[in-house]
Amino acid sequence: xxxxxxxxxxxxxxxxxxxxxxxxxxxxxxDNAAITRGAxxxxxxxxxxxxxxxxxxxxxxxGGPPLKTAFGTFYGPNITPDKQTGIGNWTxxxxxxxxxxxxxxxGAYMFPVxxxxxxxxxxxxxxxxxxxxxxxxPAVTHRAPHNxxxxxxxxxxxxWFWRTLFFKxxxxxxxxxxxxxxxxxxxxxxxxxxxxxxHTPRNFLGALDKNHAYAGNPHGPDGQDAPNVTSxxxxxxxxxxxxxxxxxxxxxNTPDGDxxxxxMGDVVDGTGKLTDADLHAIAVYIQSLPALPxxxx
Amino acid sequence: xxxxxxxxxxxxxxxxxxxxGTAGVFAQAGADKAAIVKARKDFMKxxxxxxxxxxxxxxxxxxxxxxxxxxNKLLDLSSKIDxxxxxxxxxxxxxxxxxxxxxxxxxxxxxxxxxxxxxxxKLHEAELKLxxxxxxxxxxxxxxxxxxxxxxxxxxxxxxxxxxxxxx
Numbered sequence: 001x002x003x004x005x006x007x008x009x010x011x012x013x014x015x016x017x018x019x020x021x022x023x024x025x026x027x028x029x030x031d032n033a034a035i036t037r038g039a040x041x042x043x044x045x046x047x048x049x050x051x052x053x054x055x056x057x058x059x060x061x062x063g064g065p066p067l068k069t070a071f072g073t074f075y076g077p078n079i080t081p082d083k084q085t086g087i088g089n090w091t092x093x094x095x096x097x098x099x100x101x102x103x104x105x106x107g108a109y110m111f112p113v114x115x116x117x118x119x120x121x122x123x124x125x126x127x128x129x130x131x132x133x134x135x136x137x138p139a140v141t142h143r144a145p146h147n148x149x150x151x152x153x154x155x156x157x158x159x160w161f162w163r164t165l166f167f168k169x170x171x172x173x174x175x176x177x178x179x180x181x182x183x184x185x186x187x188x189x190x191x192x193x194x195x196x197x198x199h200t201p202r203n204f205l206g207a208l209d210k211n212h213a214y215a216g217n218p219h220g221p222d223g224q225d226a227p228n229v230t231s232x233x234x235x236x237x238x239x240x241x242x243x244x245x246x247x248x249x250x251x252x253n254t255p256d257g258d259x260x261x262x263x264m265g266d267v268v269d270g271t272g273k274l275t276d277a278d279l280h281a282i283a284v285y286i287q288s289l290p291a292l293p294x295x296x297x
Numbered sequence: 298x299x300x301x302x303x304x305x306x307x308x309x310x311x312x313x314x315x316x317x318g319t320a321g322v323f324a325q326a327g328a329d330k331a332a333i334v335k336a337r338k339d340f341m342k343x344x345x346x347x348x349x350x351x352x353x354x355x356x357x358x359x360x361x362x363x364x365x366x367x368x369n370k371l372l373d374l375s376s377k378i379d380x381x382x383x384x385x386x387x388x389x390x391x392x393x394x395x396x397x398x399x400x401x402x403x404x405x406x407x408x409x410x411x412x413x414x415x416x417x418x419k420l421h422e423a424e425l426k427l428x429x430x431x432x433x434x435x436x437x438x439x440x441x442x443x444x445x446x447x448x449x450x451x452x453x454x455x456x457x458x459x460x461x462x463x464x465x
Contacts, residue, residue: 225461225462226462227462251440252444252447252448253352253444256345257345257348257349257352258345258447259447259451259452261457262457265452
C-alpha cells in the first residue's frame, strides 16, 4: 500500500486526531516568534529581579523575593503558567490589563510597587509577546508569601485615590521632531526597562515625582540609593560620553573603572543582553534628559 | 604687686598653653583622621589602577603583560587586607557620617566589622582565579571575568554594603 492510499484510508482517524490535538492545545496559538520577542522584553525588563527569589534559590519567575518599601514588604508573585499558583489561568486580556492598567485577575487594584505605572506604556504587541513568553516558561508550583503592607495602605480600594492623583495610563505617544532612535530609546527606558522606577524620587505617597525625573532617589527600593542620571555635569552623568553610557548598560563598567553593584548590577544583567542598537537608543535618550540637581536626602 | 602680676601672667600663660595644646591635640586628631582617609583612598586607587590594566586588555586597549602585572598587584594588595588593616584604616570616627563629603565609607561598615575583616581573604581567592584567566584567556573572557570578579567580590563583599554610591 502506498503512503497516499494509507492516508486516504485513515483520513477519518487522522482528522479526528488533529481535532483532538487542536482541542487540547493551549487557549492561544504558541507563536515561536512572539515567544522569542517576549523573552527579549522580559530580559530587558528584568522580571526576574522581582519575580525570581535568587537568594533562596527559587525557580525562575516562580515568585517570592521580598521588596522592602516605606509602605511595607511586598513579595513578587509567581508568574509562571502554573494554574494553581501562577498565571496559567490568565487570559491574554487579563495579563494586558494587569501590565498596563494595574488591575489583577480578580478586578482589584494592584499595588504600584508593581511598576504598571511604567508598563502602562507598553505597546499592544509587546504586551502580547510578553504574555506568549510567560505562558511558555516552565510552570512551577510555588505560592509567594502574602504582602506585609503597613496599615492603612493594605486596603486596595483606597488605591482608587492614588490612581486618580498619580496614575497616567499609556500608551506613550512618540515625540514629533525627535529621531526614531530617540523615540525607541525613550520607549525602552520608560516602558520596558522602567528606569524611572528607581532613578526618580517619589512623593510622600510613593508616587514618582516626574518634575524631578531621573534626578536620583536616595530612598529607593530595598533602601538603595539610585543616583542622578540626568545630563547635569556635576550631579548627573552629563560629562559622560555616549559610548561610556552604552558600555555601562552593556557591562556595568563606569568610565572611571568602577563597576556598578547591587540593583544596577541586576539591571545590567538584563540590559547587557540587548542589541547594540537598542543600547545606543537608550543612551541617546538618557543623555537628552534635562539637567537636574541631585535629589536631597 | 609685681608678684601678683607675675603669678597672674603665669596662670594666664599656663591656661593659654593648655587651651592651645588641647586645640592642637584635636587638630592633630583631625589631621590624623584625614591622613588615614587619604591613605585608604590611595590604597583603593592602587587597586583600581591594577584592575584597569586588566579591563584595558579585555577591551583591547592594553596588552596582556600589563594585565598580568595588574593581576599580580591586585593579589599583593588584597593579601594586606586583614583584620589589622581594617582596624588601622577604618578607625572609629572616620565614616561618611563623621566626615561628610570626605569619605564614602558608610557607618554600616562599623556595624559589621567582622564582615569587613573577613572580606580580604575572600577577595584574594577570587583574584587568584582572575589571575589565571588573565594569563591565558582571550580578551572577551578576561573582560567578562574581570567584571564578574568586581561585582561578585569587590561589590558583593564590601562596596554594595559599606560604600556610598558613586557620583557623590
